[in-house]
Amino acid sequence: MTAELVRGQNHPLPGARLEIRISAGKPIVAGAVLSDAQGRTPGPAWVAHPGTPALPGLEVSQQVAADHRLAVDLAALPEDAHRLSVLLALPTGTGGPARFGALPAPYVAVTAPDGSEIANYTVTGLDSESAVVVLELYRRQDAWKVRAVGQGYAGGLAALFADLLAGRDAAEARRLADEVADAVTRGLSRSVAPPRVTSDGSAAQGGRPATQPGRPTPSQEPADTTGDTGTGSPRPLPDAGGGPVDYTHPARRRTAPPPPPPSAPPAPPGRPAAPVAGDATGWSMEERLYNQVWGMFEDLARTAAAYRSAVDFADQRRERELDAALADPRARLGGQGEAAREAARARYADLVEQARAVLDRDLAQLRAESEVVEPALPPAFARWDSPVWQDFRVPMEMPMALRLGDLHLPECGDVRIPMLVRLPLERGMWIDSGRAPGGVGMLVDPEEVRRLALDTAVTHAARLLAAYPAGEFAVHVIDPAGSGAEAFAPLVEAGVLAAPPGAGPAAVAQVLGALTQRVDLLQMAFRGGAPDALPPDLDTAEQLLVVNDFPHGFDDRAVTQLRYLADEGPAVGVHLMLVADREDAAGYGPLLDPLWRALLRLTPVPDDHLADPWVGHAWTYEPPGAPLGSRVLAQVLERVATARREWNR
Known part of the structure; x- marks a missing residue:
């Protein structure tokens, strides 16, 4: 049973391995401070924050975000550590709120490894404070407890550190606060979130949205009704592990329902x-x-x-x-x-x-x-024709x-x-460059369909780049024969690609080998519980691989690597986008069937290949496209490139 704490109340902790989940409604900084039996913190080396996210037995979030998850292993903390204080702070210089009183009350939950809540605390009563100690995990006679604190500091992190770092001078507290602010401003710390493990041990991501009164909860996105199953009937979309996609929304603030939606103005009699x-x-x-x-x-x-x-x-x-x-x-x-x-x-x-x-x-x-x-x-x-793109700014957190x-x-x-x-995406995408039987594509010249397929792939890649904070999403391109040079030009000219498009067998092998190795390393690190063992030069941004003209120019080894990336990549932030003609690849036999089934088919022309999971309608899908003559795509890519350059400084 979950203990709902009030300020000053404590509760025993049943185990050593814990997760602390924080929800604040707006982007904030999260950190933690270790103290000894006398409540003293020897120095900055005992403080975990975005610039120094990992200490023995403790790892904090490396990003400014509205939701945080802090991993704690009490048994692995230093022997002298008897207290762990969890702190929150508002980032400075971002244009956001300057005090917690302007935000919803932060919600903090201590959970067991299986996700069940042990205790939670809603931090109420904050006003002018810009930093706050929300919880304490403390040891008494070899047993650990959690206490709700809620101690705020109007002077921000500098005042908080000056209080916790007892015996240190104020200048050192200010230097530590400046270090945190610098890490936030420069975005020095970007991390790959480990895959969430479900009760059956499989990796899972994503969530089911909260329900709207009177409307059922959406359990699945439209299902692909292409001939993958041989029946033409709708089927659940598989995730990276082959099971149904789980759209359960990550639980937040479970102790209370969300606020009611805005009410419509009263309607005239007899009218909706x-x-x-x-x-x-x-x-x-x-x-x-x-x-x-x-x-x-x-x-x-x-x-x-x-x-x-x-x-x-x-x-x-x-x-x-x-x-x-x-x-x-x-x-x-x-x-x-x-x-x-x-x-x-x-x-x-x-x-x-x-x-x-x-x-x-x-x-x-x-x-x-x-x-x-x-x-x-x-x-x-x-x-793309919405006015919001005219004032587009690279976001601070993923939508x-x-x-x-x-x-x-x-x-x-x-x-x-x-x-x-x-x-993040739960499965890759297959942009069909062939003509669908009976679809609108039958009326379009095959070469035009291939051109439109590449344009659609570039459009989707640009949207993904624009959705992620600077430095948190990287795009690679494999174009074996160089046939897509014109289509990929906007990405190349804007400088948003991780490297020039790979052409030729050597480049294909190099890109696939690097991404496959990345998936291997991340899987071993997360499954072994040793994320700190990752190479320091590993790019922690999520990766998208766009492959043109598949399967031409790909040998058996390359095809196997692509299948591996499609199956295992999404769980560790590696996503695949193929531009290919399914009919053209039929000559390869059933070898590619598992790869096709792992991807979401999208078309460059309107086509009725998607079905909803409720009544099985054949929905007509229309790809996104920028208005003719518009520079919106180029402008968005330029702003993404500018944000990336500033982040790399």
Whole structure:
């Protein structure tokens, strides 16, 4: 049973290995200070912060973020350490709030290795403080306990360190506070989060969004209905380990529900209430908008299903009535039979008209909702023609999700629903450069489809680069024959690639070998519980590999490495994007089938290859595209490159 602590209250800790989870609603700094039996901290070497994140038995977050997870092994702490104080601070010079009183009350939870909460504490009563000690883990007679502290400091980290570093001069406390501020400002510490382990021992990422009242929880993104299963029926999307994707939202503030969504203004009598952007549950506007988009997707799926069901019922009823009218031979040629047939057709038309009226009413509501939601979407959720891109700034933290295009149904006219997928990506992407049988691609020249596929891949890569903080996402390109040089030019000219596009067998082998080795090292480090053993020169940013014209130019070894990256890479931050024609690769036999099944198929032209997991509609996917003549893509890449250069200084 979870202990809900108040200030000054303590609670025993049942084990040595713990995780401290922090949620603050806005980006903050997290750290920890060790003290001896007399409560003294010998010096800065006993302080863990973003610039020095790891101490024996203790690892703190290396980023400024709204949510933190601190790993603690009490048995591995130095023998002289009898107290561990967890601290939070507001970053300086970022334009954010200058005091905790302007933020939601920070929430801190101490959890066991399996994720179950041992104790939690909501830090209330803060006002002008910009740094606070939230918890203490302390040892008494060889037993450890946790105490809720909530001691704030209006003087920030300098005042906090001056208090904790008893016996040291104030100048040393200021130097330590400046060191933390410098690490935050320069972004010196970027880390790869270890894969979250589920109860069955498999790696998992992502989460299920909070539900909106009246709307079911979205359990899956649209499923690919290409011929991977041989049945054409919808199937759950596999994650890196081959199981269903888990979209359970990471638990935050479990002891209380999120604040209610904003209420719509009262509607005139007899008219529906006006829609409101963010009209869904969630702890932030981003989360509310994400949940609202999911709700719109489900609403459209179900209203279309109701319309199709009504039309099917009307059709079956008409057929039964016509059969009954024709069953009597005497009425086949007389006026009575013709009247019965006309009545059956009239009832059919009336039922269809009623169903269409209901559909049009629901579509009007969804259209009105889309008109207020679309302009409110943040850059990661917005279309390329949205005005938010004109004021785009590289974010300080990764968004919840990324827009990969739009979805619509044939009966629903101009109603489009953003296709959002959670970040970090749980599976790679396959950009189909072939022509889908019966799709719009059949009307497009094959060479044009290949060109559009490369443009789509560049667009998706640019969106991913724009979604991550500077230095936390790297893009590699393999172009064996150099056929994609023109398409990749925006990425090359902006200087946002980790290295020039790899061409030729030697470059292919080098890039694949380096990424495969990275996955191996990270897996061994995390599974062995030794992340500190990683090489100091290892690039800790998440990686995206874009592969053009696959499988041409790839030998068996390279194909095996790509399959390995597709299966194991997402759990440790390595993602794959293939630009390939599935039909063209059919000559390789079943060797590539596991690779195709591990990736999410996206098309460069509209195509109805996705199905929702509720009623199995074939949704038409429309890829994202910048307006003709617009420089928005180039401008975004320039700002990403500028932020990266500043981060590398």
